[in-house]
Amino acid sequence: MNAVTRSNSSRPRILFVDDSRLMRACATRILGQDFDLLLAESAEAAWELLQDDASIEALFSDLHMDGKSGFDLLQQVRQADQPHLVDLPVVLITGEEDGETRRKHALMLGATDFISKPFQASELLARASAYSQTSQSAKRLRLLEEEHHVDPETGLGNRRYCEERLMQAMSFAHRHQQPLVLMHLRLDGLTALLEEMGEPHAERALQRIGDTLKRRIRREDTAFRTEPETFSFLLAATDAEGAEKLQRRFMPDLEELGLCPEDEALAVKAGFIVQTPPPMNGRDGAQILEEGLSGEATPVSAVGAPSTSVPGIEQALRLLDQGREDQVTPHLEALRERLQPLLDLMGRGGALASGEGAKRDLH
Structure with missing residues (x-):
C-alpha cells in the first residue's frame, strides 16, 4: 500500500486503486496537485483504507487486479454497513478487452461511471472533480437528514423518524409476510428526576440512557425517543414473544441505571407496551404510533419476574x-397436586389394562 499524506485538508480526498506501479504514478502526476490522493495496489488494501477513512470522497479502481478484482471491491463497497460507502462514487477503469457485457454487470453492481485505458489527463481530472463534488453534496445532505432524525439529548431516533421508519417497516413486513413489533419503554417520573438532578447531570444521564438502549438491541432493530419519558423500539421479524424476551434483557440495564428504585421520593417507574401494528388501512405512522403510546404499560416488576x-x-x-x-x-x-388426580387415573388405567391382559392369557 502506498499513500500520499494529506497536506491540505481543503482538497477533496480521492482513492486510486491499481496493481500497476506505472498507473499509480500516472494518477499521482495527474491528480496529485488538485486532490489529496490515496493510492492502493490491491482491492484488499483499498478496502482497509475505505474502512478506516470516512473522508474519502471518490474511488477509482482498476477492474483487473491480482487477488480481488474491481468487481469484488465494488460489491464490498455497495454492501457495506456504512452509509457513506454505499453512496460513494465508484469509477471503474476498464481495458480494451472489457466489452458491453462487463460494463452492464458493473452497472448492476452499482458502478457510478467508467474510464478506459489509456485515459487522458483531462478526462481523469474531470471525473475526479465531478464525483468528489457529488460526494461532498451527498455528505452534507446526509448530515442534515441525520440531524433531522436524531433526538439531540439521547442520540436515539426522534419521533418523526420513528413514524417514517414504522411505515417502511410495516410495508416490508407485509410484502415478506414477516412479524413486526413496536415496543415502548415508559419511564414515569423520569422528567422530575432529571429536573432534580440539574442540567449537567441530566444531560449525562440522558446520553447514558440512549447509549445503553442502543447497545441492548440487535443491529436490525432501531431505538427512538418518542416522548420525554418514553423510548420505542422497532423490532423487525419479531413477534410478541420475542419482544417479551427483549424486555427481560433490559432488566439489568434498568437496575444499573437506577431507573426502578424503591422507597425513594423521585422513583422512576418503568413499564413496557408491546404493540403489534395493525394493517395501515389509510392511517399514517403518526396515528399508529399514537395508538401504541396511549396504551397501558405493564410494570417492569411484572416483566420476567x-x-x-x-x-x-x-x-x-x-x-x-x-x-x-x-x-x-x-x-x-x-402443580403436582393439580396433576395428582390425573396421575392416579393413569395409574388405575394401567393396572386395569394389566389385569385384563392377564385374564386374556388365562383363557
Whole structure:
C-alpha cells in the first residue's frame, strides 16, 4: 500500500486503486496537485483504507487486479454497513478487452461511471472533480437528514423518524409476510428526576440512557425517543414473544441505571407496551404510533419476574418451552397436586389394562 499524506485538508480526498506501479504514478502526476490522493495496489488494501477513512470522497479502481478484482471491491463497497460507502462514487477503469457485457454487470453492481485505458489527463481530472463534488453534496445532505432524525439529548431516533421508519417497516413486513413489533419503554417520573438532578447531570444521564438502549438491541432493530419519558423500539421479524424476551434483557440495564428504585421520593417507574401494528388501512405512522403510546404499560416488576400465583398446566409448559424454568420451579408442589388426580387415573388405567391382559392369557 502506498499513500500520499494529506497536506491540505481543503482538497477533496480521492482513492486510486491499481496493481500497476506505472498507473499509480500516472494518477499521482495527474491528480496529485488538485486532490489529496490515496493510492492502493490491491482491492484488499483499498478496502482497509475505505474502512478506516470516512473522508474519502471518490474511488477509482482498476477492474483487473491480482487477488480481488474491481468487481469484488465494488460489491464490498455497495454492501457495506456504512452509509457513506454505499453512496460513494465508484469509477471503474476498464481495458480494451472489457466489452458491453462487463460494463452492464458493473452497472448492476452499482458502478457510478467508467474510464478506459489509456485515459487522458483531462478526462481523469474531470471525473475526479465531478464525483468528489457529488460526494461532498451527498455528505452534507446526509448530515442534515441525520440531524433531522436524531433526538439531540439521547442520540436515539426522534419521533418523526420513528413514524417514517414504522411505515417502511410495516410495508416490508407485509410484502415478506414477516412479524413486526413496536415496543415502548415508559419511564414515569423520569422528567422530575432529571429536573432534580440539574442540567449537567441530566444531560449525562440522558446520553447514558440512549447509549445503553442502543447497545441492548440487535443491529436490525432501531431505538427512538418518542416522548420525554418514553423510548420505542422497532423490532423487525419479531413477534410478541420475542419482544417479551427483549424486555427481560433490559432488566439489568434498568437496575444499573437506577431507573426502578424503591422507597425513594423521585422513583422512576418503568413499564413496557408491546404493540403489534395493525394493517395501515389509510392511517399514517403518526396515528399508529399514537395508538401504541396511549396504551397501558405493564410494570417492569411484572416483566420476567416469577409469578406469585400458580400458573396453569398449559402456561407452565409454555414457560418451560421458553426456557423460563425459574418461573415454574417455585410452584412444582402445587402443580403436582393439580396433576395428582390425573396421575392416579393413569395409574388405575394401567393396572386395569394389566389385569385384563392377564385374564386374556388365562383363557
